[in-house]
Amino acid sequence: MLVAQGLSAEDARITADVLLMADRRGIGSHGVARLKRYVDGIKNGVIRTHPAVKTVRETPVSLVIDGDGGMGQPLTYRAMQRCLEKARTNFMCFATIRNSNHYGIAGYYVLMALTEGMIGVSATNTTPLVVPTFGRNVTIGTNPIAVGFPGKNEKPFLLDMATSTVPRGKLEVFARKEKPIPDCWACDQAGQPSTNAAALLDDMINRRGGGLLPLGGGDELTGGHKGYGLSALVDILCGVLSGGRVGPDVARNNNAPAGVAHFIGVINPAAFMGLDAIGESLDEYIRLLKKADKAAGQERIYVAGEKEYIFEEKYREYVPLQKKVFEILNNIGNEIGLSITEYKKGKD
Amino acid sequence: MLVAQGLSAEDARITADVLLMADRRGIGSHGVARLKRYVDGIKNGVIRTHPAVKTVRETPVSLVIDGDGGMGQPLTYRAMQRCLEKARTNFMCFATIRNSNHYGIAGYYVLMALTEGMIGVSATNTTPLVVPTFGRNVTIGTNPIAVGFPGKNEKPFLLDMATSTVPRGKLEVFARKEKPIPDCWACDQAGQPSTNAAALLDDMINRRGGGLLPLGGGDELTGGHKGYGLSALVDILCGVLSGGRVGPDVARNNNAPAGVAHFIGVINPAAFMGLDAIGESLDEYIRLLKKADKAAGQERIYVAGEKEYIFEEKYREYVPLQKKVFEILNNIGNEIGLSITEYKKGKD
Secondary structure (H helix, E strand, C coil), rough: HHHCCCCHHHHHHHHHHHHHHHHHCCCCHHHHHHHHHHHHHHHHCCCCCCCEEEEEECCCEEEECCCCCHHHHHHHHHHHHHHHHHHHHHHHEEEEEECCCCCCCCCHHHHHHHHCCCCEEECCCCCCECCCCEEECCCCCCCCEEEEEEECCCCCCCEECEEEECCCEEEEEEEHHCCCCCCCCCCCCCCCCCHHHHHHHHHHHHHCEECCCCCCCCHHHCCHHHHHHHHHHHHHHHCCCCCCCCHCCCCCCCCCCCCCCEEEEEEEEEHHHHHHHHHHHHHHHHHHHCCCCCCCCCCCCCCCCHHHHHHHHHCCCCCCCCCHHHHHHHHHHHCCCCCCCCCCCCCC | CCCCCCCHHHHHHHHHHHHHHHHHHHCHCHHHHHHHHHHHHHCCCEEEEEHHHHHHHEECCCEEEEECECHHHHHHHHHHHHHHHHHHCCEEEEEEEEEEEECCHHHHHHHHHCCCCCCEEECCCCEEEECCCCCCCCCCCCEEEEEEECCCCCEEEEEEEEEEECCCCHHHHHHHHHCCCCCCCCCCCCCCCCCHHHHHHHHHHCCCCCCCCCCCCCHHCCCCCHHHHHHHHHHHHHHHCCCCCHHHHCCCCHHHHHHEEEEEEEEEEHHCCCCCHHHHHHHHHHHHHHHECCCCCCCCCCCCCHHHHHHHHHHHCCCCCCHHHHHHHHHHHHCCCCCCCCCCCCCC
């Protein structure tokens, strides 16, 4: 589908791999369901299939890249490859990428580092959906950050989290079920936390105000200023360090370049105690967390990334797709003469 | 007082500066009130006044330091000076420090970087006071992280936050006032969120279980697993990368070496768009956040670090001390023949 829109086979392969990895890890919101938006983005000229990518600055341990409006996945994949190469000899490398687009799950690029026995970091700014502490309009993104460390026998530690309490999709789930939401998820047009998901979504969609709340909710008393600070931190790492866009200037208009910015990096464990020692120590730490006494009614304590690895084990052979997603894919396919096999209802 | 306990004049000067900076920035919990614990730590042999500090590993962009049980402040101050020197020529440097002690406010070492026009980061693990998501006993620390970026005309962005929703001191304030606390602050011995601060503190102090909750509270629904993940991230950066202690093994016993570990670092803005461009872009970003529409009843949106800078302006001439803190200092002083002038009740 992406090749049919003019993307090179290699760029399409990279993008598809990032999307499939999201589905395999149970993060369907960032899986192949996103293809529709990418295809539309290319059609609208928001995404350039053959951008003139430039390295704006380069040192032995850093890169600033201008993506010229290209697809986020191939841009970031290639920047990560360069970071990995530099970190092998120079112990670490961080890159900022400006003028990019949606890059999929932040964790994908960290997984690239983990596969090579390296420590990885990845963050991106996003469409503004989040209200700063004491504000009432969307000003900052859900700005996710991902960090991963390689274990020895245990799976890696892989924290991959939006800096808002929840993504907007969660409000949609609760609105459909007509269930009240926790009051740390979103605020209304007056900036007041609310539990009415349907009304909040209506305000947001019609741009009357209100939006998602940062991790910690809408009040300093519950730590909302910390989530707000983390979101701003990601904006600075991505948009300020790269000379790119930040806050409300990111991806606000569906018919203009999105100007999303990313921050990625690799640390070679040899810069510290080395891969073996760090892996062993991380294994011990993970076991220690997992064996801690459980709360009443709980059977298991998880470590960051563990739930996604459970999905990956489970979805080794195939990944179930919602019928709605199948239909989206089929519609794109039909437009370009690609036929997709029949939807089968599985046990998942 | 520290010199009287055997610390060198230079180490005492550094430690005093870190403590005073906390008081000046309105973080009294980490100010001179801490002197009592440091003096006791030296007396009990938990803190060594003349540690045999070793550089375990060194690369052009990294350091691993073994603090041999020395004071956290001089250890980290000197490591930060070395990071700054390396970052000037090699564009960045990160250091992990093991076998250390309480190092004061995380932000102090970031301020050292900001003063030199550099980007700074600082984190430390702490006494376990926090319960992991789905747990019921303290297993991880309040593990603060601080990150700062230099502005041009605006004050720096300086995020300095514990990864728990609140510190234990907040529960004490509410217990004294017999006010219920928000249910995202702490959980009881069964691992259930509770609003009864006095009962929670009683459980914690008598080690019956329960403890502080990570940022986001006690449930995945409210994002508690994110705060838990951030706390673990800090533990890994500090204790795992350095080959030091983590989680429940940190500072559990008042009569044995604490084994606190830190992670600090410096990024030279020249690795990215340079100090001038980054400063200007950060200024714009800060103004953009501050001018966003305010929630009903709110007059001001703050940026990370802003409140502390307001305190610093206000406390340029003198820093008010609570009478209780004055008495603590006077008691230490009396023991070693140091007299302190009379306590004056001020307008603060």
